[in-house]
Amino acid sequence: MGILVAIEGLDGAGKNTIVGRIREQAQHRGITLETVAFPSYGRHVTADIAAEALHGRHGDLSQSAYAMAMLFALDRREAADDLRAALARNDLLLCDRYVASNAAYSAARLHQGPDGEVVDWVGDLEFGRFGLPLPAHQLLLGVPPEIAIDRAAGRAAADATRAKDAYERDADLQSRVWRAYLDLARVQWMSPWTVADGDDAVEQVLALVA
Ligand SMILES: Nc1ncnc2c1ncn2[C@@H]1O[C@H](COP(=O)(O)OP(=O)(O)OP(=O)(O)O)[C@@H](O)[C@H]1O
Numbered sequence: 001m002g003i004l005v006a007i008e009g010l011d012g013a014g015k016n017t018i019v020g021r022i023r024e025q026a027q028h029r030g031i032t033l034e035t036v037a038f039p040s041y042g043r044h045v046t047a048d049i050a051a052e053a054l055h056g057r058h059g060d061l062s063q064s065a066y067a068m069a070m071l072f073a074l075d076r077r078e079a080a081d082d083l084r085a086a087l088a089r090n091d092l093l094l095c096d097r098y099v100a101s102n103a104a105y106s107a108a109r110l111h112q113g114p115d116g117e118v119v120d121w122v123g124d125l126e127f128g129r130f131g132l133p134l135p136a137h138q139l140l141l142g143v144p145p146e147i148a149i150d151r152a153a154g155r156a157a158a159d160a161t162r163a164k165d166a167y168e169r170d171a172d173l174q175s176r177v178w179r180a181y182l183d184l185a186r187v188q189w190m191s192p193w194t195v196a197d198g199d200d201a202v203e204q205v206l207a208l209v210a
């Protein structure tokens with residue numbers, strides 16, 4: 001039975017890049033690993049509708065923080081059996097975004113803290129009612145908004161399929177999400193957290209299964 005580790009961070013922080021580096025190092029070290037990214041674009045309709053809403057479709061759907069969080073939560077609920085199976089056959093299951101993304105973005109949208117109503121609602125819904133596995137560890141990529149926003153802009157300029165969505169275009173929201181993530185890490189929401197980047201992030205994750 002393996003462990004689930006969630007990689008969290010801002011849009012453009014470099015989560016996908018770090019996950020790739022951890023995968024490469026895990027292979028060298030004989031650690032069995034699977035990775036999964038949320039939202040599950042192209043696999044679950046809930047994820048695709050959420051993305052479409054953040055690109056201006058589906059009327060006023062994206063205006064509701066709770067409606068958006070519910071779509072992201074239902075996307076993970078559909079993946080729950082696959083997550084448990086991946087945990088059973090690997091040392092490490094690495095999630096590029098997990099439940100804490102919902103907690104951080106929802107809290108930031110609603111101007112609430114880590115002890116606010118929406119963070120409790122996300123935890124109760126996803127870990128309680130939906131029975132999603134708790135992460136053994138949550139790693140927040142220590143990349144602040146001014147850097148993450150630049151990286152997301154560079155990516156959008158280089159790749160027409162990565163145009164910025166409503167969350168990525170909102171610099172104030174990104175700053176509040178950063179604060180929300182730091183708060184979740186400070187209170188060690190749901191499981192142990194660390195904040196790291198680059199080689200430190202890679203080594204911290206691999207040390208959990210060494
Ligand atoms: N350490 C780094 N230094 C400079 N650029 C980086 C670094 N890590 C990632 N990038 C670049 O920043 C951009 C965003 O990286 P990436 O796609 O890994 O971020 P992400 O956190 O997965 O983003 P999102 O959540 O928005 O999908 C990419 O163009 C990537 O090449």
Ligand SMILES: Cc1cn([C@H]2C[C@H](O)[C@@H](COP(=O)(O)O)O2)c(=O)[nH]c1=O
Pocket residue numbers: 011038039069072073097098099101102103105106167168
């Ligand atoms: C999984 C998840 C994501 N979000 C937010 C975070 C991003 O701004 C968008 C889309 O995610 P991507 O990594 O940029 O593709 O959705 C969220 O609010 N809640 C979640 O659970």
